[in-house]
Structure formats: C-alpha cells, structure tokens
Amino acid sequence: MRLLALVLALAQPLAAQAQQQLTISAAASLGEAFREIGKGFEAAHLGVSLRFNFAASGVLVQQLGQGAPVDVLACADQDSMDRAQSQQLIAPATRRDFTANSLVLIAATDAPALKSLVDLQQPGVQRIAIGKPASVPAGRYATQALQAAKLWEPLSPKLVQADSVRQALDYVARGEAQAGFVYRSDALLMPDKARIVLTVEGHDPVRYPAAVVRDSKQQALAGEFVAHLQSAEAQKILQAKGFAKP
Secondary structure: OHHHHHHHHHHHHHHHHHOEEEEEEEEHHHHHHHHHHHHHHHHHOOOEEEEEEEEOHHHHHHHHHOOOOOOEEEOOOHHHHHHHHHOOOEOHHHOEEEEEEOEEEEEEOOOOOOOOHHHHHOOOOOOEEEEOOOOOHHHHHHHHHHHHOOOHHHHHHHEEEEOOHHHHHHHHHOOOOOEEEEEHHHHOOOOOOEEEEEEOOOOOOEEEEEEEEOOOOOHHHHHHHHHHOOOHHHHHHHHHOOOEOO
C-alpha cells in the first residue's frame, strides 16, 4: 500500500505537467510559421501543448480586452501592441520585436498588367482587396501607402475590405478581386494564383512584437515562448516562410 501511495504521489506532478497548455493569440499572417515553431517548442517542453488563436491583430487585442484567456500576444504592428499595453493587457517588460515583413501588391493571374500603384486606376481593375484599416495592420499599411501616393480617394470606390490579410489574399486567389495588398509571407503561399507585382513603400515599417499577457497564469512558460521566437531555430523558420529579421 505504501508503494502504491508513493507511485500515486509521484504521478500527480507528472499528470499536472502533461495537462499544461499555453494559449497564443497571433496575427493571421503568422499561421504557418507559428504552427511549425510550436512543434519545436513542444518538443523541447515535454508535457506542454500550445493552442493557437489566429486573427487580425486589432481583433486579438479586442478579444484580450474582453477577458479572453490568453498567455502570449503576437501582433503584426506596433499600434495594436501599443493599444494592448495602454490598456494594461500585457507585461511591458516582456515585449519584444521578433520578426519583420514586407507589404506587397498582388494581382490575380488574369488581371491587367500592373507595374505601379498608379496602374490600379485602370478600368480593368475593378476590385482591390485590402484589410480593414481599423483592425487589420496590413490594411493600415496599405492605407498609408495609398495616401502617400495620393491614390486613396481615387481608388476608394474599388476597395473591398477584408477581415484579415488572409481573407484579402483569398479574394485575389479566387478571382473576386483583381489586386490586393498582403504581406510577402502571405503571397508566397499561393504563387500559382496570385503574383507579386511590387513591394509597396510609403508606410510604417512592418515589425511584429510579442509579449506575455499580464493576466497569464503561466508567466514563466509564456516568457519562454516569447524568448523562443528570437532563437535561431524560430528565426530560420520565419525567414523560410518569407519573413525578415526584426
């Protein structure tokens, strides 16, 4: 009986460890990269499983503000993370920029020839996919670029707003829009359905910050994940997916 009690006592910490789960809310553009990075993190942390929630950065901050149980927040822009920090939703000391990206203009395979943003004014370009500027960072970057080029007002009637950068990509890939604004990492997912026309300039740098959520019950483990994003292993995966060094 004593031996059985000892075995059960030893098994309890192991059982608790096996049930340990970390919830990561991350920008939609990080989907493929984070799933692969997550496998490496889980392999190095036996008994730990990661649960991912991918959406537009603005939506993630809104969810967090409404009490969503999240341990790590990773955004596609500084504004969204600034908003989370101003609302005291994250632990500021843990905030780190871990990767970067480029905004590109993509076109459907059957779209008219495009060489510049000005060409979007062509009659053959009837719909342009863009993330909702209020919640999708890629949409805000695109808005900045169009305003800098003095094309925002002329092109506004053609703009089709998407709930995420991935939805903007889908619109173009399905031929529902002739062109769209997405990240380079997204465009590389469907090279046979959406071609990269040019790298867009005239906007804030696209840098991705991550931070531990203030109310996380697993502060130490969450901090380890944020640190892991800066490791050579994670950086190799990110760059293979089209991201750049922070």
